Each structure stands twice: as C-alpha cells, then as structure tokens.
Amino acid sequence: MYAILDIETTGGKFNEEGITEIAIYKFDGHTVVDQLITLVNPEKDIQPFVVQLTGINNNMLRNAPKFHEVAKRILEITQDCIVVAHNSSFDYRILKTEYKRLGYSFKRDTLCTVELSRKLIPDKPSYSLGKLCKSLGIPMSDRHRASGDALATIQLFKLLLAKDVDKTIIENTIKYFDSKKVAEKLTGLLEGIPTIMGVYYLHRSDGQIIFMGKGNNIKNDLTNLFIKTSKRGLKIQEKTTSISYEITGNLLLTSLKYFLELDFNKPKYNLRSKKRFVTEKFNSDNMLIIDKGRTLDEHSVILIENNEVVGYCFTNLAFQENQMSILKEMLTPINNKALAKTIIKNYLKTKSVLKIMRY
Numbered sequence: 001m002y003a004i005l006d007i008e009t010t011g012g013k014f015n016e017e018g019i020t021e022i023a024i025y026k027f028d029g030h031t032v033v034d035q036l037i038t039l040v041n042p043e044k045d046i047q048p049f050v051v052q053l054t055g056i057n058n059n060m061l062r063n064a065p066k067f068h069e070v071a072k073r074i075l076e077i078t079q080d081c082i083v084v085a086h087n088s089s090f091d092y093r094i095l096k097t098e099y100k101r102l103g104y105s106f107k108r109d110t111l112c113t114v115e116l117s118r119k120l121i122p123d124k125p126s127y128s129l130g131k132l133c134k135s136l137g138i139p140m141s142d143r144h145r146a147s148g149d150a151l152a153t154i155q156l157f158k159l160l161l162a163k164d165v166d167k168t169i170i171e172n173t174i175k176y177f178d179s180k181k182v183a184e185k186l187t188g189l190l191e192g193i194p195t196i197m198g199v200y201y202l203h204r205s206d207g208q209i210i211f212m213g214k215g216n217n218i219k220n221d222l223t224n225l226f227i228k229t230s231k232r233g234l235k236i237q238e239k240t241t242s243i244s245y246e247i248t249g250n251l252l253l254t255s256l257k258y259f260l261e262l263d264f265n266k267p268k269y270n271l272r273s274k275k276r277f278v279t280e281k282f283n284s285d286n287m288l289i290i291d292k293g294r295t296l297d298e299h300s301v302i303l304i305e306n307n308e309v310v311g312y313c314f315t316n317l318a319f320q321e322n323q324m325s326i327l328k329e330m331l332t333p334i335n336n337k338a339l340a341k342t343i344i345k346n347y348l349k350t351k352s353v354l355k356i357m358r359y
Helices: 048-054 067-078 088-101 113-120 129-136 146-163 169-173 179-190 218-225 231-239 251-265 318-322 324-330 337-350
Strands: 002-009 019-027 032-039 082-085 110-112 198-203 209-215 242-247 287-292 299-305 308-315 355-358
Touching (some): 019 146, 032 146, 129 146, 209 251, 251 287, 251 337, 308 324
Antiparallel strands (some): 198 242, 299 308
8 A cells, every 4th residue: 555645845955854744645656545635834934936836925824723733644545555655755754854854753664756768768857756757648637736647656656566567676666664564675685595605786677786795605694694784784775776796616616707897887886896807927838727616517717718718617627628629618707807917926926726627
C-alpha cells in the first residue's frame, strides 16, 4: 500500500518551514482507497515568492486547522504505507520536522518518483514534476497546489509501476526507516556465498557495480562489510541489491584480478589511491607463472611475453601448459599491462608461487 502525497510550505530557513497544505492519497497500486486534502495553518507568515508560486496566502489559512489538529489523521492514512512523493526527501523531512515539534517520531518507508523516473525513464532533459508529466502526456491541474501535484504523481507512479516489469527496481529503490529490513535483505544476499578465496562485486538494482572487495574468505569479508556503521558502509548496505563473485584460488591472482578490475570498473564506493608503477623488468622476458588453482586438480597460469603481462587462465592438464598455442587460446587478456606488471613484481618480491617456467 502506498501513501502518495504532496506538501506545500511557507518557505524560509531549512527546518523552519511550516506546512500550508497537504494532500495524501492512499493508493493500492490500482485505485485510490482513501484521501486527505487540507489547508494547514502554519502559525507563521508565508514567504512572498511562495504566495506567487502557489496562490496560497496568509488570509486563506487563518481558519485552517493547525498541524497538531490533522497530525492523527496523517498517521492513520499513512499507517503501514510506503510514502511516495516527487522528491520524497523534502516532503518526508517536512513531516518529520512537524512531528518532532509535537514530540513524536514519524517513521515511514519512502519512495521517490524522481529517483524512480531516472532509472525507468532515462535521458529526460528534466525530472521536475511539471516538465516530466508534460513530456509523458500526463495531464496536470492546480500546479503547485498539493492536490493537483499529488494526483499527477499518482499517474506518474502508475506508469513507473507498469515499466518495472520484473518488480525489482521499485522494491530496491525503497528507503527503509527500519534498519531491520536492510539487515534482512543483506542476510538473504549472503546465502550461497562460499567461504573461499576470491573477488566479489556488489551491484545496485540496474546491475552497476558499486563496490568491489577481495578476501581469503569472501563470505566472512562480506559479513564484516555488512555490519559497518560508517556513512560509506551504510550507503553500500542500502544500495546493494545483488552480489556476484569469482573464485581465484591464490593470493597473486586475487590481487591481480581485484586491482585490474577496480581500475576498469571504478566502483562508486571504493576508495582508490594512485599506484606507483614499477619500471624494472622481470628476470626473464618470457615465462609462465604457475600457482594453485580453484580446485586441487587445477593450476592458475599467468603468461609473460617480451617482458609484458599477456593474460591469465586456469589449466587442469600439464599438456595445456606445455602447448603455447593452446594456452594462448585459453587466456583472459590483460589490457593495463603496466598495472599488472606492478602487481606481479611487488607480489614476487615477498611471496612465492608454485613454479615459474621460463622458455
């Protein structure tokens, strides 16, 4: 169930605004089942530019109910609903501020039709309610009045519901006030993640990688990430909707894959520092660096040719390692050769591998 709302305010300093009008339509995904539309006496003057924009003036509000007189009704109509608004962070903040003045903590899950529209109707020149509705042929009346804007938001939301065919984008865009719901989501995501060495990728709802990590035990690493309370950690937890991973089998390949793909993908929430590339050459111009693979009967192989890193692969037959033409067909090529060389050289200075075959 959704509570689609719009609020008009007095304007003024941040968190000192007062509500002048509110419209809430309780929407079950198909039809409106309840509604609240009322002017509100903010007990303060309206900014002149707001009067011009909305047409609501101080005289109109003189006999309107004060917020505390409609507060109970707002709680009732939004109970067990997701609050939906165009730029919901504004409307939700205003409501929370008003209830805070009454000594009450107003908490609802929220959904923003601006954010949803950017995901489901990309590449629009503007996502303001008026311009977006005009471009989509959604009729609007009483612009900048609570009821008119809320009704237009309902029509926009209906369109967005239809466009979200697999019903994941809307679900993953909801901002939950209850951290338990986020915890439940993260617990579900951890199911099936192995306790093994590898590189992992956290994805947002559109599949974009937002964070990458690596570890000897990727499930344990992810568990630690999902209990962080830093601002960045909480953002990662909120935005993550799926996890993928690759098993690597050894520390060298883990580092190689992680840093190369970090450089290529540039995930939003990874902290990156510039690497100082090594200039010295490998001890041999042409060689195979062979180490443990993902299973007991497998090896990982990195090919160095003409003192450059060509690529890597996994083999399970010595025959593959001894036939260069076959091996090259199996390779995953490496484009950032300078970075790959730096990672491998630094690793070999302090750690060992199974064997190095020079040719």
